Amino acid sequence: MLRPALLAAALAAAFPAHADDQADLAALRAEVQAMKTGYEARIQALEARLAKAEAAAAAPSAAPAASAAPVEAASSAPANPGAFNPAISLILQGGYANLKDIPARQIAGFLTNDAASTPARGFSVDDSELVLASNIDPYFRGYFNATLNDGSVGVEEAWFQTIALGHGLTVKGGRFRSGIGYQNEQHPHAWDFATNNLMYQTLFGEGYGNDGLQLRWVAPTDLFTELGAEIGRGAQFPGTDRNRNGAGSYALYGHIGGDVGESNSWRGGVSYLSTRADARTGTLTDSNGTLVDTAFSGDSRTWMADFVWKWAPLGNPTVRNFKFAAELFRREESGGLSCSGGLLCTGSAGAYQATQYGGYAQAAYQFMPRWRVGYRYDVLDPGSREYGLNDTALPRTDYRPTRHSLMVDYSPSEFSRLRLQVTQDRANVGQDENQWYLRYIYSLGTHGAHTF
């Protein structure tokens, strides 16, 4: 009968002013006594009911198997000192690529991120991804993703996220993959193909990440509706790093999604990214056909539209499922562009204005457990470009880069995947080739769930 006593103590502590008053004290004592007797009566009643229930339960379960039924009321929490450690996972990926020997791969008509890695020929290990994630306290969650390779460690993501704001709001801060588009938040191991699509390769290199803040709101509606806004440093392509206060980029996006029947689900959205570049280096081909170095300073604005549709019979994807994804973009860049190298470029800056388009559509079909086939079509439209003073030095080709990719992958379990891909690459004039990729993706440890 600890509880009434505790309660009395608590009451006495809580109302010291009343305790002075003898009448009140007596009333309190009487109340506590009444509660005490009430509790005892209820416990006796419960004990009687328990005894009765035990007798009733013992009667039908005479056989030994039933008497071995679990009698503990609840499962105990694991007594593991490591239970508070963050979830750790490691992604191993690599493989074999059969490619032509092309020293500088270009995407015709586009100023791209030259730092984006082209796959190595022959055998190679891709970046290994190390991920640590955990709830920090009742208010925040933390996530860390680093890529490791020879002599280099890249911090892909390192962020905190609120979990206790409620009202559909979450705030994310630190370094994170932007919520724009569909594929952007996915790391390479989650892609459906061995290589990046031409659209993301052109727009960002791999995907757009930022150091900054993200505010995201999910609407309280049956139709999934999310709105997001981000501000950040804007150091990544298509922007450049700067030594300045304030924000270097901002992004806005909205997604809606839902189900059609039990078997179909979809999500679609639009996104906008605005960032500034200062002497962003790039490469173009001049009128003589030589590669020249370029530097762009100005504004870069990107609009994106994305759509994903998934099918699984009765919503059960284990045996068969189908996924379709498509994204489109329009990018406007305006500012100044200088070029140097070659015979025609003088290093002087000309007014630069470009409006360019592109996109991809892909489908993956799991026709039996473990096995999937997929096809992706990539196409870019170089659109309109004005080079100002450099108009004569830099030709405007209307060549449309395209790629066709076919893949088949085999997943012995959800933690391992082997993939074969053949790609017909026509990203540049005179650069046609058939590429073969063999890839493995292994996931060690507590690998987090993937998003839609």
Next chain:
Amino acid sequence: MKPFRLFSFLFAAWPVFAHAALNVFACEPEWGALATELGGDAVKVYTATTAMQDPHHIEARPSLIAQMRRANLAVCTGAELEIGWLPVLLQQSGNAAIQPGQPGYFEAARQVALLEKPMVLDRAQGDIHAAGNPHVQTDPRNIARVAQALAARMAELDPARAALYRARLAGFNTRWNAAIARWQAEAAPLRGMPIAVQHLGFPYLENWLGLKQVAVLEPKPGVAPSVGQLADVAARLKATPARAVIRAAYQDPRPSEWLAAHAGIPAIALPFTVGGSARAGDLFGLFDDTVDQLLRAAR
């Protein structure tokens, strides 16, 4: 002062007016059905999965995030059953009330003693769950334990209707205990019946009815068997015959049917959860159908 008092009263009472019904997000149909039994019209239950879906493998679909966003109470099995999709829903919903550790997050597996706790945690053992086998709903006595805790949780979240939840729990307990007694009496001939199972999904059912599991079709939990592995199981069944091969309604029928044809025993698709068969329209129908199907195989 009077308008101020009125405003402060309205402000304090706002949550009562705003939350007409308790929004329950049930990860699996059995918990959705149980919440409906305990809440009646006082709760609005959204069931995230159907009996035809594998609860281990669910897409974290946008529609599920939208439902989780508005939930006051998430009722899930736990024990890592939903580890591949529930965390995404919780993180993306922006709903503070249903985060783990909050009263709005309820795990059924925490209310019962779990079987098959693995001695060794190694992915080479297949899709194992560190906390134990999560398929607790196949034993009606577990449902009764979960009901007790769930009703208490609902009363905690919606104190205005606490009396209603208690009354409905008492009513449910009476009907449920009577039904358990009836099922146990009917199922008496099943005691000791040897069975083969496609997935390790029925230890609680076996424990309750005294069924004897003599073979498992999946070589490792969650790993689909090949024809060679099925042939091995068929060969082993020659020495220790089973009366039936059992699978859950959502599972690929081909392995059980292959074995049924080769071992000459019936293949049974048990509803596994509410909605898994035409008769399993509610929790009572679920066990009516389960016991009847097993009895038919035993004859």
